[in-house]
Amino acid sequence: GAVVSQHPSWVICKSGTSVKIECRSLDFQATTMFWYRQFPKQSLMLMATSNEGSKATYEQGVEKDKFLINHASLTLSTLTVTSAHPEDSSFYICSANPSGSNTDTQYFGPGTRLTVL
Amino acid sequence: GNSVTQMEGPVTLSEEAFLTINCTYTATGYPSLFWYVQYPGEGLQLLLKATKADDKGSNKGFEATYRKETTSFHLEKGSVQVSDSAVYFCALAGGTSYGKLTFGQGTILTVHP
Numbered sequence: 001g002a003v004v005s006q007h008p009s010w011v012i013c014k015s016g017t018s019v020k021i022e023c024r025s026l027d028f029q030a031t032t033m034f035w036y037r038q039f040p041k042q043s044l045m046l047m048a049t050s051n052e053g054s055k056a057t058y059e060q061g062v063e064k065d066k067f068l069i070n071h072a073s074l075t076l077s078t079l080t081v082t083s084a085h086p087e088d089s090s091f092y093i094c095s096a097n098p099s100g101s102n103t104d105t106q107y108f109g110p111g112t113r114l115t116v117l
Numbered sequence: 118g119n120s121v122t123q124m125e126g127p128v129t130l131s132e133e134a135f136l137t138i139n140c141t142y143t144a145t146g147y148p149s150l151f152w153y154v155q156y157p158g159e160g161l162q163l164l165l166k167a168t169k170a171d172d173k174g175s176n177k178g179f180e181a182t183y184r185k186e187t188t189s190f191h192l193e194k195g196s197v198q199v200s201d202s203a204v205y206f207c208a209l210a211g212g213t214s215y216g217k218l219t220f221g222q223g224t225i226l227t228v229h230p
Binding site: 034041049093095103106111 | 166
């Protein structure tokens with residue numbers, strides 16, 4: 001149980017285009033999901049907290065107009081990288097906190113590798 | 118704010134060797150502490166956790182004790198296996214960042230037969 005999927009697992013796009021990444025909790029509902037960015041050989045950096053039915057909360061330094069987050073249902077959150085540039089190339093990871101569980105319980109997706117040419 | 122510092126890797130060991138990966142943290146209040154593991158091509162998985170001082174988390178032969186006096190949560194295993202090769206992340210939640218995880222930089226472990 002407690003499986004989180006991400007789609008796509010990898011994507012290559014041209015500079016200036018937008019890319020949408022999906023995060024799904026497959027066997028549980030998640031009121032809260034988190035989006036992280038992981039640079040090579042570095043740690044995960046929290047980008048934003050996504051709450052179902054409300055606006056996401058972005059961490060300091062993360063552009064909310066560039067990284068659009070939508071959490072329209074209890075099992076799906078999406079991250080759209082708008083007008084992507086090469087510096088946005090990274091590994092994006094989501095996690096989900098099961099509704100009703102302890103707030104520090106998170107199940108992670110396998111990640112999405114984004115390469116912007 | 119919260120921060121986590123892990124020993125730098127990579128760490129390379131022979132099978133059945135003893136493993137220690139150091140982790141220290143900075144946080145206000147009383148955070149929960151975690152070790153996550155990321156196997157090649159997979160997402161992060163919770164390995165173990167401890168929620169208060171002197172608690173010991175354990176799983177799959179791995180152990181870590183929440184030491185408030187030294188603000189540490191070192192990961193240990195008495196005899197590693199090739200299948201333990203992965204990236205290990207120390208993390209904390211709570212303190213001033215309720216519900217959010219703060220990760221260390223990760224330590225790559227490679228175990229040779």
